[in-house]
Every structure is written in structure tokens, then in C-alpha cells.
Amino acid sequence: MTKRSLSDDDPRLELSRARDLARGVRRSQRATWFPLLVFAALTFVSLPVTFAGHIVRTKCQAVSGGVAGQQICRGYNSAVFIYWPIALVLAYVLIAAFYLQRSQARGVGTRVRSYVVAGIVISLVLTTLSVWADRRPPSLRQYDVLGWHVQSVNLYRFIGPAVAIGLALVVLAAVERSPALLAVTVTYLIIAITPVNFGWTITSHSRWAIAPHDVVPGCVLLLAAAGFALAQRSHDLP
Amino acid sequence: MTDHPANGLDDVVHQRVRLGVLTIAHEARRVEFGYLRTNLDLTAGNLSQHLNVLEKAGLISIEKGYEGKRARTWVSLTPAGHAALRDEIAQLKRLINQIDRNDKRRKREHTS
Numbered sequence: 001m002t003k004r005s006l007s008d009d010d011p012r013l014e015l016s017r018a019r020d021l022a023r024g025v026r027r028s029q030r031a032t033w034f035p036l037l038v039f040a041a042l043t044f045v046s047l048p049v050t051f052a053g054h055i056v057r058t059k060c061q062a063v064s065g066g067v068a069g070q071q072i073c074r075g076y077n078s079a080v081f082i083y084w085p086i087a088l089v090l091a092y093v094l095i096a097a098f099y100l101q102r103s104q105a106r107g108v109g110t111r112v113r114s115y116v117v118a119g120i121v122i123s124l125v126l127t128t129l130s131v132w133a134d135r136r137p138p139s140l141r142q143y144d145v146l147g148w149h150v151q152s153v154n155l156y157r158f159i160g161p162a163v164a165i166g167l168a169l170v171v172l173a174a175v176e177r178s179p180a181l182l183a184v185t186v187t188y189l190i191i192a193i194t195p196v197n198f199g200w201t202i203t204s205h206s207r208w209a210i211a212p213h214d215v216v217p218g219c220v221l222l223l224a225a226a227g228f229a230l231a232q233r234s235h236d237l238p
Numbered sequence: 239m240t241d242h243p244a245n246g247l248d249d250v251v252h253q254r255v256r257l258g259v260l261t262i263a264h265e266a267r268r269v270e271f272g273y274l275r276t277n278l279d280l281t282a283g284n285l286s287q288h289l290n291v292l293e294k295a296g297l298i299s300i301e302k303g304y305e306g307k308r309a310r311t312w313v314s315l316t317p318a319g320h321a322a323l324r325d326e327i328a329q330l331k332r333l334i335n336q337i338d339r340n341d342k343r344r345k346r347e348h349t350s
Contacts, residue, residue, distance in 0.1 A: 011333040014254070018261045018327070024277060025265035104305065107270030108262075109314075 027235055029110045030176050034098050036184075036225035038091050039165045043218035046083060046161070050210060053079025058134070076134055084161040088123035092116045092168075115175050119168035129159040162192030162217055184224040192217040250295045251326045255280065255288045260323040263298060263315040271311035289313065297322050 056078050060071045099112040157163075166189040173182040190196065197212035251257060258278045263269050275285050292298045297319035301312045315323070 011330040011337070014252075014257060015327070015330050015334065017254070018257060021258055021261045021277065022265050025262050025269075028273075029266065103267075107273035109267030109269065111267055 025108060026177060028106055028108050029103075030178065030228075030232065031099060031102055032172070032176060032178060032181050033225045033227075033229035033232060035091075035095050035115075035169070035172060036221050036228060038095060039169075040218050040221035040225055042087050042091055042161075043165075043214055043221060045087070046080065047211060047214050049079045049083045050077055050214075053077040053081075053083075081130075084164075085123060085127040088161065088164055089120055092119045092123075095119075111175055112172075115168065115172045118171040119164075122167045123161075123164045126159045126161075126164045133159065157193050157195070160192075163189070165221075166192065181228075184220075184227075188217060188220050188224070191220055248322060248326060250291060250297065251322050253288075255285070256292055257323075257326060259285075259288060259292060259313070260297065260315065260319055260326075263313055264320065264323050268301070268312045268314040271313065274313065292319070295322075 054077070056076055062069075062071055093116075096112065096116045099110050103110050166185055169181065169185040169188070173179070173185060195213050195216070197216055200212045200216070251260060255278055259274060262274060262277060271282075271285065271289075274280075275282060278285065280288075289298065289300060293300055295318075296316060298313050299316055301314070303310055303312070
């Protein structure tokens with residue numbers, strides 16, 4: 001090893017230069033707006049899909065202590081049940097293809113594979129849980145899930161498509177080391193699961209009653225996509 | 239002075255351009271020649287020389303191919319390259335700590 005003369009600033013400068021280069025690569029790799037836009041589109045499309053389907057009622061049973069003839073059933077929308085698993089898997093294939101094409105064009109590879117794999121796995125696991133939940137006897141009160149007592153209405157929110165999208169976005173935030181995306185994802189999950197409708201309610205007799213549950217989280221994703229796209233554009237401009 | 243952190247620095251890695259190549263390749267799964275040239279502000283010939291040094295040291299692998307009619311050269315870090323970069327960063331941090339300690343000692347001696 002040869003002798004070298006190092007001024008006191010050298011290691012600091014070199015470390016700082018290396019960090020700047022690493023930050024530059026991460027900025028070039030990010031395309032956060034695209035997955036957000038795809039999931040916003042899927043969320044909006046789910047609305048007409050819901051209208052196209054019909055409610056399938058299963059496992060109907062008499063309500064104990066209720067009015068004679070009163071029944072409680074498990075129900076699900078036939079079209080939505082098929083739409084989300086297929087749409088989510090296709091979305092991840094599209095996102096993977098987009099990142100791959102972008103990486104070829106920019107000349108810098110990405111580590112998006114873990115996000116795509118996580119997204120597909122989470123979607124399939126939550127679909128399996130939905131099938132499991134639909135095979136359980138209907139209940140007005142609560143389920144026992146691994147020793148936890150979960151209200152039936154909450155169970156469906158926690159295994160719904162919004163959670164599949166949100167959990168995968170948490171993985172993307174880690175892959176892209178993006179605190180901004182993490183903040184957006186947490187906001188999205190709170191709005192989708194709670195659910196927050198900002199006072200927008202539609203009478204339960206209308207077929208549009210479900211619209212706020214889809215449109216509000218969809219708008220959050222769309223606004224976030226626009227924000228990230230603008231930030232990316234300002235970075236790309238010379 | 240054999241235990242001085244500067245003696246632990248690897249000559250192949252401890253060079254501005256080569257450290258830059260390793261840093262960029264570490265962040266990306268693989269990186270194209272043109273991206274390196276633009277981001278490190280080098281001529282093609284200069285970059286090629288540094289890539290040869292790193293390839294001979296077994297720190298990077300170079301893959302050449304075509305996309306349509308356009309020739310492309312992709313660079314990726316080998317496991318030895320990842321380890322070398324990790325060691326270099328650790329040595330630089332150690333060196334900075336040593337400089338800070340020396341500065342504090344000099345200040346204490348100066349005031350007393």
C-alpha cells in the first residue's frame with residue numbers, strides 16, 4: 001500500500017460526495033407517481049364493477065331472539081370478489097414492466113422486485129383471508145381471529161383491497177427510502193380503513209351509497225400521484 | 239503508524255472516480271456506462287480506464303450488449319465490490335473520528 005497525504009477535509013469530502021451520488025441515484029430510480037396512479041385508477045374502476053355485480057347471499061340462518069323469519073346472511077359482490085385479485089396482480093405486472101422500461105431508458109437499475117413480489121403476495125394472502133371469512137358463519141357481533149375479538153365489519157376493512165394496496169406501498173416506501181411516500185401511505189390507510197368520508201354520505205337506499213368509500217381513498221391516491229409526478233418533473237428539469 | 243485508519247484504505251477503491259462508480263453501482267442493481275459518465279462528469283476514455291481497474295480487481299462485472307442497434311455497457315457490483323465499498327466507508331468514518339479526536343486534543347492543549 002502506497003503512502004498518501006490526506007488533508008483533514010479529504011475523508012469528509014469523499015463521504016459527502018458518496019452520499020450525494022447515492023441520493024442522486026435514488027432520485028433517478030424513483031417513479032412513485034406511477035404505482036399511485038395505477039391504484040387510483042383501479043379504485044375508481046371498482047365502482048362500476050361493483051354496480052355490474054350482484055350480491056351473493058350465503059350461509060343464511062335465523063337470528064336468535066329476532067323476529068320470526070328474520071335471517072342473517074353472509075353476502076359478497078360477485079364482480080368485486082373476482083375484480084380485485086385479478087386487477088391487483090395485473091397492476092403489479094404493469095408496474096414491474098414500467099420500472100424495467102424506465103430503468104433501461106435512464107441507464108440505472110432499480111430494486112423494485114421486492115415491492116412487486118410483496119404486492120402480489122399480500123394481495124393473494126388477503127384474498128385467501130377473504131375467502132376464509134366468507135366461509136365462516138355470519139355474525140352480527142364479532143369473530144375470534146387468533147384469539148382476538150374482531151367486529152365483523154372491521155374484519156372486512158382489514159382484509160380489503162385498500163389494505164393490500166397500503167401494505168405494498170409501505171414496502172415501496174422502504175425500497176425507495178421515501179419518508180414522503182410513507183406519510184402518504186399512512187394517511188391513505190387511515191382514510192380507507194376508518195373510513196373517512198369528509199362528511200360526504202349518500203343514503204343507504206341508493207346504489208351510490210358505496211361511492212364515498214371508493215372515491216375518497218381514490219382521490220387521495222390520485223392527488224399523491226400528481227404531487228410525486230410534479231416533484232419528479234421539477235427534479236428532472238435541468 | 240500502522241494502525242492509522244488511512245493505512246486501511248484500499249488504493250483501488252480510495253480514488254474519487256472509482257469510489258463514485260462503486261457508490262452508484264451499489265445503489266442501483268446495475269448501471270449503464272452513459273449514466274456513470276454523465277453523473278461522474280468524465281470522458282468515455284477516462285471512465286473506461288477506471289472501470290478496467292475495478293474489473294481487474296474483481297470489484298465490478300461488465301456486461302456488454304445491444305438494445306436494438308444501440309450498444310450498451312452495464313456495470314454491476316460483485317460481492318467483493320460490495321465488501322470493498324463497505325470497508326472503504328467504514329475506514330473513512332474511522333478517519334473522520336480520529337481527525338475529530340486530534341482536533342479536540344489540540345484545542346485542549348492550546349487552551350491549557
